[in-house]
Amino acid sequence: MFCYEKILQYPINIKKPNPLYAKIIISQYGGPDGELGASLRYLSQRFAMPWGELQGLLTDIGTEELSHLEMIGTLVYQLTRNLSPEDIKKNGFDSYFVDHTTGVYPASAAGVPFTAAYIQSKGDVLTDLHENMAAEQKARTTYDNILRLVDDPDVCDVIKFLRAREVVHYQRFGEGLRIATDKMNEKNFYAFNPSIDKCRK
């Protein structure tokens, strides 16, 4: 089960609203490499993980991604406070505003709604761990791109924290992959899938 802690993983206090930044950053809420996809991916894949280390790793990283989803939602919320009609129009935020006002909706920066097609849960430990390492790098690149487009230090500070977490998660998934291959057939990792096939003795 899940319990809520009434704190953010990293503090966020945006002083200057900026709907253009909100429109860019929403991609990490419901976009193709965003935190919603990340949490659903790991929390779904974990059921097919054959060993405790990997079940723990996916549960814990998937849970942390939920706290990152909350942080991205917080950024979007704080960046869209007290907007004038001119603010909404001049920054291209009008296309988001007409459908969602300033509500936080899981979509990409281009306005494409979130879809589970962004993720995979393949039931194969090697396939899933490789997908996860790639996913962390894709999220890291997205944060790099956000840092290229945003120059408010209050926002960048939070984005840099989230970017660093992608790097740590990539490292941990790499270690998870190593643990998996160490436990599998050294001569042929693909000989069988330990979550469904039994090793013949």
Add this chain to the structure above:
Amino acid sequence: MSVRFAMWELHLYLDTHCGDAQAAELLNKYAEKYRELLREYECKYGPVTADDGYGAKWLKSPFPWVNGGSDC
């Protein structure tokens, strides 16, 4: 909440290094410190988890996305 973060980072590390006694000991030290700080924080700002309070007490401080409500 840097102590909370240090604990979490060690927790993740120990998923893939479950035999590392030094890291486990460090995590226990942080956990002890966190319990003290959490007591202080909750006295000032109210409960952090649903188990620590309900109703008016739970709702007294702003939710963390509200500006200024998350800095601790």
